[in-house]
Each structure stands twice: as structure tokens, then as C-alpha cells.
Amino acid sequence: MDTANIGELPAVPDARALQATKPSSDCLDVPESRPLLLACGRQLAPYRIAYKTYGALNEAKTNAVLVPHALTGDQYVASPHPVTGKPGWWETMVGPGKPIDTDRFFVICPNVLGGCMGSTGPASLNPSTGRPWGLDFPVITVGDMVDAQVALIDQLGIDTLFCVISGSMGGMQVLQWAARYKERVFAAVPIAAAAWHSSQNIAFHEVGRQAVMADPNWAGGRYLELGKEPRNGLAVARMAAHITYLSEEALQRKFGRSLQGLDAKSFSFNADFQVESYLRHQGSTFVDRFDANSYLYITRAMDYFDLAAEYGDVLANAFKGTRTRFCVVSFTSDWLYPTRESREIVQALNAVAANVSFVEIESDKGHDAFLLDEPELFATVRGFLNAAAHKRGLPTPRRSS
Amino acid sequence: MLAPGKQPVYRADHLLIAQMVARGARVLDVGCGDGSLLQLLADTKAVDGRGIEVSRERVNACVARGLSVIQGDADIDLADYPDDAFDYAILSLTIQATLRPKEVLEQLLRIGRSAIVSFPNFGHWRVRARLLATGRMPVTENLPEAWYVTPNVHLCTIKDFAELCRAVGARVEQAVAFNAAGRKLGTWVPLTAHNLLGEKAVFMLTRRWRG
Numbered sequence: 326m327d328t329a330n331i332g333e334l335p336a337v338p339d340a341r342a343l344q345a346t347k348p349s350s351d352c353l354d355v356p357e358s359r360p361l362l363l364a365c366g367r368q369l370a371p372y373r374i375a376y377k378t379y380g381a382l383n384e385a386k387t388n389a390v391l392v393p394h395a396l397t398g399d400q401y402v403a404s405p406h407p408v409t410g411k412p413g414w415w416e417t418m419v420g421p422g423k424p425i426d427t428d429r430f431f432v433i434c435p436n437v438l439g440g441c442m443g444s445t446g447p448a449s450l451n452p453s454t455g456r457p458w459g460l461d462f463p464v465i466t467v468g469d470m471v472d473a474q475v476a477l478i479d480q481l482g483i484d485t486l487f488c489v490i491s492g493s494m495g496g497m498q499v500l501q502w503a504a505r506y507k508e509r510v511f512a513a514v515p516i517a518a519a520a521w522h523s524s525q526n527i528a529f530h531e532v533g534r535q536a537v538m539a540d541p542n543w544a545g546g547r548y549l550e551l552g553k554e555p556r557n558g559l560a561v562a563r564m565a566a567h568i569t570y571l572s573e574e575a576l577q578r579k580f581g582r583s584l585q586g587l588d589a590k591s592f593s594f595n596a597d598f599q600v601e602s603y604l605r606h607q608g609s610t611f612v613d614r615f616d617a618n619s620y621l622y623i624t625r626a627m628d629y630f631d632l633a634a635e636y637g638d639v640l641a642n643a644f645k646g647t648r649t650r651f652c653v654v655s656f657t658s659d660w661l662y663p664t665r666e667s668r669e670i671v672q673a674l675n676a677v678a679a680n681v682s683f684v685e686i687e688s689d690k691g692h693d694a695f696l697l698d699e700p701e702l703f704a705t706v707r708g709f710l711n712a713a714a715h716k717r718g719l720p721t722p723r724r725s726s
Numbered sequence: 727m728l729a730p731g732k733q734p735v736y737r738a739d740h741l742l743i744a745q746m747v748a749r750g751a752r753v754l755d756v757g758c759g760d761g762s763l764l765q766l767l768a769d770t771k772a773v774d775g776r777g778i779e780v781s782r783e784r785v786n787a788c789v790a791r792g793l794s795v796i797q798g799d800a801d802i803d804l805a806d807y808p809d810d811a812f813d814y815a816i817l818s819l820t821i822q823a824t825l826r827p828k829e830v831l832e833q834l835l836r837i838g839r840s841a842i843v844s845f846p847n848f849g850h851w852r853v854r855a856r857l858l859a860t861g862r863m864p865v866t867e868n869l870p871e872a873w874y875v876t877p878n879v880h881l882c883t884i885k886d887f888a889e890l891c892r893a894v895g896a897r898v899e900q901a902v903a904f905n906a907a908g909r910k911l912g913t914w915v916p917l918t919a920h921n922l923l924g925e926k927a928v929f930m931l932t933r934r935w936r937g
Contacts, residue, residue, distance in 0.1 A: 652789065653796075671796055675803070678752075678811035680774070682789045683796035685782055704790040712792025 340408045341441070341614055342549070346450060348375040348436070348443025349407040350400050353477050361438075361473055364466040364629075371452065374477045375443025376400050376435040379419065380427035386482060388719055390430040391489045392419065393474065393498035396623055397563075397615055399442040402434040403427065408614045417698055424706040429714070429722050430487065437498075438473040439465045439623050441616035448549060448616040459618060460546035467494070467630045471501045478509070487717055488710065490514035492695035493662065494623070497630050500670065503651070504632055504643035512713040514706065516654040517695040519666035520640055520673070521631040526661060529569050530624040533562030537617045546618055559617040560608030567607045572658040572691035576600060633673075640673035647674075650716070651681040652709040654695075654702065661692040682709060738908025739818055739844040740766055742928045746842055746900060747771050751813035754778070754838065756800045756830075757820030761788035764795070776812075778803060801825045804833035816842045819926070822878040832894050835933040840899065844928040847903065849883030849921040867906070868925055884921040887929065896931040903927045 353374045355361070360370030377400040382389060392402050392415065399406070403413040403420050419425045419432055436444035439462070447462040454461075478486065489502045489510050496518020503513040537543055540558025544551050568576075580600040584590070587597060596602040636642035651674055655667035664685050674681040686701045688694040695702065715721070736744075740763045747753060749771050755764050758777030761784075767773040777795035779785045788795035796803075800817070801824050815838025817830070822845055824830045834841035846868040847853075856864035863873040869881070882890070884903060891898055903911045903924025911920055920927070 650794070671798075672803075672806045675796075675806040676808060678808055680776065680794050681796060682794045683798070684786050684789050685797055686786070687782065701786055705786060708790035708792050712794075715792070 341616070342448070344407060344443060345441045345446070345448035345616060346443075348400075350375050350377045350436075350443060352376070352443060353480050355473075355476050359476070361469065361476070363463050363469045365463050367463040369438075369445065369463060372438070372445040372473065373443065373449070374435050374438070374445075374473055375440075376433060376477060377402065377404060378434075379403050379432040380430055382431040382481070382483070383719075386484065387487060387717060388430050388714075389478075389481070389483045389486050390425055390432045391474065391478070391486050391502070392425070392432055392434045393470070393489070393491050393495045393502075394434065394437065395491065395493035395495045396566075396627065397611065397620075398495065399440065400434045400436045401442075402432070406614065409610070414696065417696075418703065418706065424703045424710065425490065426710075426722060429719070430710075433477070433481070435474050435477055437470045437494075437623065439470070439619060439626060441619040444473075446616070447546070447618035447622055457549040459549065462618070462622065464625055464629075465622060466626050467497045467501050468505065468635070470626065471498055471505060474498075474502075475506065475509075485509050485511055487719070488512040488514065488713065490516070490706070492516035493518060493692065494627050496662075497627065497632075500632055500643075501630075503647065503649050504636070507644075507647050507649060510649045511717055512650045512652070512710070514652045514654065514709065515667075515670065516702070517656055517659050517662050517667075517692055518670075519662045520633060520643075520670050521666075522628050523666070526569075527628045529566065529661075530628055532565050534621050534624060536561040536565070537621060540617075543617060546621075548617070554612070555617045556609075556612045559612045559615065559620060560605075562620060563611040563615075564604040564608045567604060569661045570691055570693040572660065572689055574658060574689040575691055578689065579603075640669065641676035644674055644677050644679055647677060647679050649679070650709075650713050651679060652705065653681065653683045654705060655685050656688045656690070656692070656694040656699075657685060658689045659692045659694065734762075734766075736766055737762070737818075738904055738906075739926055739928055741908065742902055742904065742910070743767075743816060743818060743842055743844065744770055746928070746930050747773060747814055750774070752776075752811070753814045753816060754807070754812045755816045755818070756804065756834065757817060757823070758784075758788065758793075758795055760784055761791060761793045761795060763816070763818055764788070764793050765791070768793075800830050804830065804837060807833075807837040809836055810839055812838045814838050814840050814842055818842075818844045819846065821845050822881050824880060827880045827882075828890060828894060831890060831896070831931075835894065835896055835931060839932065841896070841931045842928065843887075843931065844926060845882065845887060846878075846926050847884050847921065847924050848881040849885060850925050851922050852925075854922075884924060884927050885917065887927065888917065891929065891931060895934040897934050898929055899932055900930040901927065902929075 360368035436442040496515035499515040537558040540555035542553040543555035585602040633640040655664040764775040778798040785797040815834040903920040
């Protein structure tokens with residue numbers, strides 16, 4: 326892809342816009358001759374998948390772990406974010422000696438198609454116009470994201486992934502991988518995920534998208550060309566979404582009705598309450614690192630996700646003949662992807678007598694629990710991966726932990 | 727996993743069940759608890775094992791030690807499995823705690839080519855003596871809880887279980903009664919004697935009907 330004219334771009338000349346076109350990570354550039362056939366019927370070529378790897382691929386290429394990220398994640402799963410400088414989004418899980426042990430496994434984390442950290446998305450340049458894609462970018466699906474990752478895995482010379490593991494939208498990609506590329510996934514761990522997006526989840530996403538599009542700076546999606554940014558709209562979208570990642574209990578425990586740096590109410594619409602101040606902070610830090618159009622496209626992809634629909638409306642058919650070892654994980658207080666929806670996945674896997682473990686973890690931290698310090702989650706992933714690695718014939722690590 | 731050098735102590739019924747299971751078989755352990763039977767079968771018979779357990783804490787402990795176990799309920803979740811999904815569907819000391827033992831047994835026979843069921847024998851002489859002598863629900867080593875807290879809501883004797891087997895169309899391939907030390911009673915002993923002297927029993931069943 327031609328990124329030489331980045332300098333001529335009138336758009337937001339900041340570190341983030343640079344990441345969209347010139348990412349700090351490795352990149353796979355798929356040429357025009359190998360287009361990606363998208364679910365919408367359009368073809369995408371050329372396209373780029375930006376990715377990070379950690380650890381070393383063994384000689385037999387049997388120790389690769391793919392970690393697809395969630396809605397607002399990126400490829401920096403275990404290294405500092407190039408824009409914010411903050412630690413990787415899953416450093417509690419991925420790293421040397423961690424449950425996904427990079428001393429043992431070769432971890433691959435790609436930025437999703439439609440993302441804004443270097444993979445082709447609405448903030449990338451449309452090669453046919455030389456301008457950012459904006460809304461000319463095709464609407465993509467979770468299946469399209471996975472198909473693009475297949476090109477990356479092929480390029481890395483990996484036939485079968487030892488494991489595909491992640492949470493939330495990452496978990497949807499895990500399920501899509503396990504259904505569409507059965508023979509290429511030895512083990513699969515969908516965490517805090519579902520096989521379809523519920524009406525309530527679509528509803529929340531629509532609120533977020535409407536907030537973005539109601540911001541005049543969105544400018545019909547052409548804000549990058551115009552050097553604008555719908556910061557307020559995207560911040561509101563993030564604030565609303567962030568509430569859904571927590572739980573009532575966690576919010577009450579963390580903030581209660583406490584006031585933020587005040588002795589008494591201000592009788593204004595300032596952020597009197599700590600919870601307001603917290604949400605505003607979440608909103609404003611998010612817009613520093615995320616592209617508004619990417620937010621629209623990726624939330625749409627999640628809304629469209631319905632694995633059973635691809636298999637005659639019977640979820641079990643998606644897994645027919647699977648030899649993959651599954652470990653499904655949910656959290657008690659996750660009301661965005663409740664345990665009930667994980668159990669549906671388990672029932673479908675049982676219906677085809679698949680090898681499945683299912684763990685519900687007690688936590689009051691809501692959907693976000695999968696990203697947080699949850700010892701039981703770590704123990705589950707470590708135990709499951711150890712047993713799977715043994716079956717896969719991978720050597721046992723010297724360190725005992 | 728066990729600490730090195732520590733010898734595991736296996737439950738008597740688990741050792742008997744392990745003798746009945748063929749090497750490399752596909753096994754479902756319903757009510758697998760802490761996973762000790764699955765571990766025993768994996769270690770000694772190299773089975774492809776799965777478990778269902780109702781307690782979340784126990785499930786998580788099983789998965790953390792590398793066993794394939796799901797959180798689920800024998801009374802509800804067996805219906806999800808296809809016919810003949812396993813070579814053996816095992817219910818060890820669990821049937822007496824199910825809400826609908828007959829349906830659970832039928833499900834076991836459907837999803838397993840063989841079903842293996844172990845249970846505490848309520849017809850054991852000590853239980854009978856306790857009831858006769860005190861006039862109260864027996865509390866024994868095997869059935870240690872008072873009637874109002876026990877999870878064992880459907881207790882039966884060996885004779886009762888044999889009758890249930892007939893009722894659901896199961897063929898008894900093997901039946902073993904044993905005492906506290908895990909000593910099997912000789913096969914020459916009549917059923918009535920098993921029912922009196924066996925503290926627990928293990929039955930291996932197949933179905934007479936074709937699924």
C-alpha cells in the first residue's frame with residue numbers, strides 16, 4: 326500500500342493518525358492480486374494487517390497462539406501502546422511466565438480489519454483516491470476479520486494454531502475461527518463472549534454510533550480529510566459503552582455517591598460525582614487513541630455477528646466434526662455477555678460431543694473482568710493451556726509456577 | 727496435581743470403576759467432583775475424559791488441573807449430548823443426589839454405550855439396624871448428614887436399583903457390592919446377601935433398546 330503521501334494529509338497530524346497509516350508494529354501487506362472476499366460481496370485489495378508477535382515460533386510451528394483483540398483493543402497486547410504509552414491491554418495474561426507464556430508460546434496479535442492502528446480500515450488511505458476511506462470503506466464482519474487473519478497465519482507459515490484465545494469481540498473471533506477453520510485450531514478459549522450479538526447489545530452500539538454521527542465534526546464521516554474530529558460524539562459513545570463493561574455493584578463499590586473534590590453539590594452540570602468524572606476521563610482518553618469511523622465499523626461487525634445464522638440457524642452445526650479442545654469462560658456479573666450465552670455455546674459443543682470445559686468465574690467486575698486481575702481466570706487458562714500443550718506434544722516448561 | 731512423592735488415595739468405588747473401563751475409551755463422569763476419578767482414568771487407562779459438576783468451585787479446580795469439565799447439572803444438561811457420545815457414562819455416588827434418578831439413568835444409557843453407576847446401599851445391615859434401633863433416619867459414615875440437610879434425596883438399596891435397571895430396560899453386565907475397605911463380595915453370594923452386606927455397589931449397564 327502506498328503510504329508515501331502521509332505528509333500531504335491535512336487530517337489530524339497526531340501520533341494516532343500516523344499509527345493508522347504508518348504503524349509502529351509489523352505489517353503484512355496483501356497485494357491487489359489476492360483480494361479479500363468480504364461478506365458484503367465486495368472485494369478488498371490491497372489490504373494491510375498490522376500485528377505484533379511475542380516469543381518464538383518453534384521449528385514444527387506448533388506453538389502459535391493467536392490473540393484477536395476486542396472492540397477497542399489493538400495489536401499491543403503485551404507491550405506499551407505507541408500513542409498512550411500505557412501497558413499492553415492484556416499484560417496480566419500474556420508475557421514471560423504468564424498464563425499465555427511467551428517463553429513457551431509464539432503469540433500473534435493482529436489489529437483487526439477495520440481497526441485504526443495500522444490494519445486497513447476507514448482511517449487508512451483508499452488507494453484509488455489517495456484519501457482516507459471514511460464511509461467508502463466496506464462494512465465488514467467478524468468473519469471478514471478472521472479471513473484477513475488467515476492470510477497472516479499463512480504468511481507466517483503456520484498450518485495449525487495451537488490456540489486462539491481472547492475475550493468479548495476477541496472471543497467472537499475465537500468462535501468464528503473454530504467454526505470456519507476447524508482443522509487449523511487445536512484449542513479455543515472464548516472468554517466473556519457469545520455466539521451472537523443480543524438485541525440489547527445492538528441497542529447500546531446504536532446509541533454510540535448515533536452519538537458519533539450527531540457530532541457536527543463527524544462531517545458525514547469525512548472528518549479526516551477536513552482536519553476535524555468528532556471528539557465529543559466519540560467520547561459520549563465511549564462513556565455509554567463503558568457503563569456496560571462494568572456492573573452496578575462495581576460502580577457502587579468504586580464510586581458510590583461520592584463527590585469529586587467537592588464538599589457539597591455545585592448546583593451546576595459540572596462533574597460533581599466521582600462516577601461522572603471517571604466516565605468523562607474514560608471518554609476523553611479514548612478519543613486520543615481511537616478513530617470514530619473505526620468505532621462505527623467495528624461495532625457494526627459485532628452487531629452482525631450471529632454464528633448460528635451461517636450454519637442453518639443451528640449453532641451445533643457450526644462445530645460439527647470439530648476436534649478442537651474448547652474452554653468457555655464467563656463471569657457472574659457480566660450482563661453484556663451473560664453466562665447464559667456462554668452456556669449456549671457449551672450446549673452446542675456438547676451436542677456434537679466436542680471436548681469442552683466451561684468455567685463461570687465469580688466476579689463483581691462485570692464484562693471488563695476478563696481484562697482485570699482475576700486469579701481464577703489465570704488458573705483456568707494456565708491449567709487448560711498446560712493440558713492442551715501436553716496433548717499437542719509441546720515440551721513442559723522448566724519453571725514450575 | 728499431586729505433590730511429588732505423595733501417593734494418591736483412591737476411593738474404593740473409583741478403583742472398581744477403573745477396572746471396568748477399557749483403555750483409551752471416551753468417558754463422561756457425571757458429578758465428577760474434584761476430578762479424582764477422571765484423573766485416575768487418565769493416568770491408568772489413558773481415557774478421553776470429560777466431566778460435569780454442579781459446584782462452580784470444583785469445576786474451576788478441575789479445569790485448572792487440566793481436566794475437561796463443564797459446570798452443569800445431571801438433571802438438566804445430559805439432554806444436550808448426542809446418542810452414543812461416549813463409551814462409558816459414569817455416575818459415581820451421585821444418583822442418590824439427583825432429582826429424577828430414572829430420567830438421569832435413561833440419559834446415561836442413551837449417551838453412553840455403557841453406563842457405570844455406583845451408589846451407597848441403603849439396605850446395608852448397619853443402616854437397617856440404625857433405623858430399627860433408633861427409629862430415626864440413619865446417619866452413617868457413608869451418609870453423614872441429617873435428613874434435613876443431606877443432598878441425598880433419592881436413596882435406594884441394591885434391590886431397588888436392580889429393579890430400576892429392569893424398569894428402564896437396562897441389562898446388568900456387572901454388579902459389584904463392596905464393603906468399607908473396598909473388598910468385593912464374592913459373586914457366589916446371592917443378591918439378598920449383597921443387599922445386606924454391601925455398603926456400596928457399582929453396576930455396569932447397557933441398554934436393551936437401540937437408540
